[in-house]
Amino acid sequence: MIENSIGQSAAILNSDFIAIAIVRDRHLVWANSAMHRIFGYQPKELIGQSTRNLFLDQESYEAFGREAASAIADGKTYTGTIPQKRKDGTVGWYEFNVSSLAGDPELVVGAIVDRTASYLDARSLEQRESRYRSVVEDQTEVISRFLPDGTFIFVNEVYCRFFGKTPEQLLGRRWHPAAHPDDLAMIEAKLGEMSPDNHVVVIENRVFAAGGALRWMQFVNRGFYAEDGTLKEIQAVGRDITPQREALAKLQASEERYRTLVDTTSVVTWFCPADGLNIVPQPAWMAFTGQTAAEMRGAGWTKVVHPDDAAAVAVHWQSAVESGEPFLSQFRIRRDDGAWRWMSMRAVPIRDQQGGIVEWMGMGQDVTEQKQAELALAQSEEQLELALAASELVLWDWNIPEHKMTAGNRVVELIGYTIEELGHNEDVWTALINPQDLQRVKQEIASHLSGETANFESEHRLRHKHGHWVTVESKGKVTRRDQDNNPLRMVGTILDISQRKRLNDEGIDLLKRIESLIRESSSRSPVKAEANKAVESLTKRQRQIIGMIAIGMTSAEIGERLHLATPTVICHRRNLMAKLDLHSTAEITRFAIDHGLLAGK
Structure with a gap:
């Protein structure tokens, strides 16, 4: 059976790149998926249909049939690009290569390539060139007359306006400065071809228009001769052909690209x-x-x-x-x-x-x-993963309309769960947040989604798979919104700050205990009265400097804060230590705490 034969060879005919159809008695008996796709039909929907359904009219259908049949009868392949009708009624241009199927002359096989895009591009470029030509031809022309040596004896108003000159600036002077230097030799040579028998010469050259703009002009130069054949003057009628030149260059480039694409x-x-x-x-x-x-x-x-x-x-x-x-x-x-x-x-x-x-x-x-592109993406993702690993950050990506959350692979290091265990449901991720922090986190997210804050930043706790709480710092930003400014996607990072949080809390507690011990020791000191007296003798500026030294600021930083030169601050520091009998920064710090001189108090 013919159908069985087709089915056995269908694997190769079912190309992803080229539409292929097999026809008998002008009806489709087989067509691959590409054929159905480019003509807008569902799989196998074309089978059994008349090829007439693809043609715009009866005349084009019959003409194609005659030409294809003639080529096949001669043992040749018919090749041509013709318009065809898609299922939705739109028209495309397709390149056909039609021949008889080997072993069964009643079957005709056609390989079809969609050339609609290149055809429309060529048509569009031709239309643009036509519009350019119309604009150029409708422009008012520049007219001038000059002597054989190039000296102007007449210029019209359009000429003056085009070149940005007054008649007084042009008459009596030569035209050469307006032309591009590289074109001068060509212009002189062309004008030299003028004679009583050849009194019209057309020249296309570049000129510097008003403002220094470089334009292409076409000048029709007509020579006027005396009875003895002597050239008396030349009249030049010019028009701006820059758009035409540019359109021609684009057309030539487009044709070359199209030719390369075809070949x-x-x-x-x-x-x-x-x-x-x-x-x-x-x-x-x-x-x-x-x-x-x-x-x-x-x-x-x-x-x-x-x-x-x-x-x-x-x-x-x-x-x-x-x-x-x-x-x-x-x-x-x-x-x-x-x-x-x-x-x-x-x-x-x-x-x-x-x-x-x-x-x-x-x-x-x-x-x-x-x-x-795939290799570049893989390399980029690898570099991002290395950067995140080095910074100990976990990347997260939130598809807001779909309520879908995706996190990087390092999430297992953060809270013990794998990506597979967590899935992508945002409710699962929300459930990991400590209930005491949840309302605040939701408020911070809502503020950013509504545009009240430039970025989302939150410090909260997440439940680890083993049951303990992990303090994290989460940051993010909406990266895409719809036309109504509704958020669509938000991307951010999570950082484990548990250790930093613990050390910070322990440090604050330690400082409080040290300050308490210092105050307790200071209250028992026999020299406290004398120290209090010394404090009373300090100026406001000296009190400021002691307070800033006590909180760890350098002399340069103190100078910048108080608008003093660094050597001046150093001198103040040395004098204060001598005056108060203090011998180290630690003693200055203790003195400042005892007497309430810490900066900011």
Whole structure:
């Protein structure tokens, strides 16, 4: 059965890159997923439909049928780009390659590529060029007359306005300064071609317009001659053709890109016998790699595979050949210009009705940009993970509309739970917060989500898997909002500050105990009365300096705070220590505590 034959070869025809359809009596009997996708149909929806449904009208349908049938009858492949109608009624432009199916002349196979984007780009550029031309042609022209030596004898108002000059500034002077220096020789040569028999010369050159802007102008120069053939004067009528020049340059660049796109495809197709070794030339492979037929014969194709990939690819290919399983791999191939390109290579076996492999057929697509993006992303994620590990931070990401929370892998080091144990439900994460801290944390989050605070910052406790509480510092920021300013995504970090919190609390307690001991010792000192008397003799500035020394400020910091030079502060410090009979910073600190002189008190 024909349908069975199609089904056996469908694996290769079901390409991700090219739409393929098989037609009999102008009805679709098979079409791959790409065919359904680019025409907007559900899988298998096209099967059985008339090809007429894809054409805009009866006339184009019949014309295509005549041309395709004629080419197939001559044993050729019909190639053409024509408009086609999608299921939703929109129109696209598609490149067709149509030929009869080998072994069954009643079946016609078509390979179809969507060229809509490139076609529309070309049309858009042509329309823009047309608009540019209309604008240029509608502009008022600049007119001048000058003598054979270039001296102006007349300029119209448009000329003056265009070049930003008055008639007085131009008349009696030569035109040369307005032209670009690099064009002067060409202009003189062109004007030199003028004669009584050739009295009109058209020149396109660059000029400096008002404000110094460089513009392209087209001048129609007409010479006026005396009866004896002597050139009397030249009239130049010019118009600004800068937009036209720019449009032409863009059009040429676009055409070149389009030509390159057409001539150089990123899809490589090939086939080989059941043993996996090449015996006939593969034009697409040879065009892409630059190999000759002799160089790629047998397993010669491996010579253009990257040395780091070649061994693994060869083993993978041989395994596929021996097992008869489809081959799928990504590896680097040296292009004909020497550049290494990542290719996604696929190959499937074509079997006969008995199930034996007749040949292998493959397709490769250049995925270099995609691969480079994947590698860059992986490297970026690795660098981020290293940075987070070094800083002991745990990254978190909150999808607000979906109530989904995602945390970095280091969360297990923080609270003992794995990512799998916690999942992504935000309620599970909220339940980890100490009930005494929960209301405050929610308020801080709400303030940031509403835009009241620039960032979210919170210090609270999380329950560890083993039951104890971990004090953390959490920071975050909304990174994306919708058009109504509703928050969509929030990203932040968590840092374990349990030890820092404990040391801080212990330090504060220790300072309180030291201060108490100092006060107790001071109250029993026999010299307290004398010290009190010394304090009363201190000026306000001296009291400030003692207080700042006591809290650990340096002489430079004290000077900056009090707007004094550092040597002045040092002198004050030395005099105070001598006056109060104090011999160290510790004694100054004790003195300041005893007499309430600490800075800020």
